[in-house]
Amino acid sequence: MxxxxxxxxTTMVDPEVFKEMEPFFCHIYGNPNSLHKFGAGTHPKMVEALNYLYDGINAADEDDIIVTANATESNNTVLKGIWIDKILNGNKNHIITSEVEHPAITATCKFLESQGVSVTYLPVNEEGVLDAAQVKDYIREDTALVSIMWANNETGKIFPIKEIGQICKEAGIPFHTDATQAIGKVPVDVQECNVNYLSLSAHKFHGPKGVGALYVQKGYTLTPLLHGGEQMGGHRAGTVDVASMIGMGFAMKLATSxxxxxxxxxxxxxxxxxxxxxxxxxxxxxxxxxxxxxxxxxxxxxxxxxxxxxxxxxxxxxxxxxxxxxxxxxxxxxxxxxxxxxxxxxxxxxxxxxxxxxxxxxxxxxxxxxxxxxxxxxxxxxxxxxxxxxxxxxxxxx
Structure with missing residues (x-):
């Protein structure tokens, strides 16, 4: 056995998800940015997939969801975008995160520290619990971002995201959460929890590998990590992996029902x-x-x-x-x-x-x-x- x-x-791709993806490899294969019918033929299912993503995290219609390669790219987009927008080109120089984040956060924060950014790593107690009050205690005038995971990838411990989101909202500090390990396991609601940025990866909830997403609340812009074409409304250049995007959306629908x-x-x-x-x-x-x-x-x-x-x-x-x-x-x-x-x-x-x-x-x-x-x-x-x-x-x- x-x-x-x-x-x-990682998870196996749900067979129902694979069925949704299959036509977009050899039959409906046009570039979605092309003007001919082969490209346009991808649009209905792409729109449907985006709607599933919006519904899965209760995003508002006016918010953005950017399709990325994975949560690592989404995390880097937020942290480096904040670095460019609020640190290099602003008057902020401080980020708050936790000691138990995924390497996609901690390694990026270490890079930012090498560039002169001040990073506070909040500790957890022996039960792996982060006290939301710590976030409030460490917010400074130059704090540019708070980034705390929704659920820990090793212990499964769930962090007090709603409380942290409220603290950040009251302080006027952008709040990002890596929700990679929460999607499909616990309810995730960006509006209820006052989340401004959220990262996820499809292969953690029975979608395909190599595709993820970044939620960006309306009014919270970021300098793109990837420049090039005007895909994703100019937020993330590069031709979208249509089959994977559709698989991610359908996997979200199944996992968050x-x-x-x-x-x-x-x-x-x-x-x-x-x-x-x-x-x-x-x-x-x-x-x-x-x-x-x-x-x-x-x-x-x-x-x-x-x-x-x-x-x-x-x-x-x-x-x-x-x-x-x-x-x-x-x-x-x-x-x-x-x-x-x-x-x-x-x-x-x-x-x-x-x-x-x-x-x-x-x-x-x-x-x-x-x-x-x-x-x-x-x-x-x-x-x-x-x-x-x-x-x-x-x-x-x-």
């Missing part, structure tokens, strides 16, 4: 909890950040005495896919920075394993994974030179 539990890294969100919150949560509770039956295991206030599909578990990479190797032998954290940093064997930010000791910072489910996982798969995980823990602890191992009376063989 093959069991994929790394859905925060009331039925889909209820399924995530009930069925997927139930499977996640079953997996998690079975692992926690083993001594010296714990959920990083605790169980409260998380997306329903994610758990980051620390297993004392077991290196995360070793656990992944064992699970891979049983055709189970998991992760030690962000896929964008999976080749980095340094201690997990998110776990460090939570205050984990140096040993535990290397022991985190993330399991992230989707609506396509089954209870049979979870049962298989539980057995494999338990056996792997016992095997790896037994050969550890630093862990005092007490063998169980019986360990099942798969």
């Amino acid at each position: 093959e069991v994929y539990l790394d859905n925060n890294a 009331k039925i889909a969100l209820a399924y995530e919150n009930n069925h997927v949560r139930k499977l996640r909890d079953k997996l998690e509770n079975a692992i926690l039956e083993i001594p010296e295991t714990l959920v990083i950040g605790g169980k409260e206030n998380r997306t329903p599909n994610t758990t980051l578990i620390s297993i004392r005495g077991v290196e995360g990479e070793s656990m992944l190797w064992d699970l891979n032998q049983k055709t189970i896919g998991a992760s030690t954290g962000s896929a964008c940093a999976s080749e980095d064997l340094e201690a997990n920075p998110v776990m460090n930010a939570f205050g984990s000791d140096s040993e535990l910072a290397h022991t985190g394993v993330r399991f992230s489910l989707s609506r396509f996982n089954t209870e049979e798969e979870i049962d298989y994974a539980i057995e494999a995980i338990k056996n792997a823990i016992h095997r790896l602890r037994a050969i550890s030179s630093s862990y005092a191992y007490t063998p169980k009376d019986h360990v099942s063989e798969l």
Whole structure:
């Protein structure tokens, strides 16, 4: 049996999404900016896809949604656009973010720091919670942007976006959120939460890879990251990947429906909890950040005495896919920075394993994974030179 539990890294394309995309590879393939019927033939479905994106995050009709290559491009567009508009060409020089953002935010902030920008990285507590009041405390006269993720990619922890949005609105500071890990897992409403910029990536909610979007509220302009043609109203040059845009829109429709969100919150949560509770039956295991206030599909578990990479190797032998954290940093064997930010000791910072489910996982798969995980823990602890191992009376063989 093959069991994929790394859905925060990427998801399978929903077969219904693939059906929507298929005609735009070999049949309706015109450049949408061309004047002939081959180009115009793409327009109805492109408009429909944009409408699905607007509906999925409750954007207003007058707001902009820019199709990008991924959330990384969207994040860079916001941070570097703010840098150009409000820092290089204005009187602002300060950005607020958190210590546990995705590398697409933190690496860009490090670049901006190399250019003289002042960046405040707000800490989280041992439960992975960011206190919204910290944002208010650190806002300065020269603050140009606040950028805080909606949900953490490793722990699933949900941040107080509505409270932060209100603080930023009252202070007159633009607010950006990377909602990549929130779409399709929890309700996302840019109007209710006073969000000015929002990034997302289709492959996180069963859409295709290589396409994302950036929401820009009316009145909040940005210098484009890419210059060239007049695509996306001049906000993002380059011919749009029509098939992927249509796939992203349809995936958004499926993922953000009331039925889909209820399924995530009930069925997927139930499977996640079953997996998690079975692992926690083993001594010296714990959920990083605790169980409260998380997306329903994610758990980051620390297993004392077991290196995360070793656990992944064992699970891979049983055709189970998991992760030690962000896929964008999976080749980095340094201690997990998110776990460090939570205050984990140096040993535990290397022991985190993330399991992230989707609506396509089954209870049979979870049962298989539980057995494999338990056996792997016992095997790896037994050969550890630093862990005092007490063998169980019986360990099942798969």
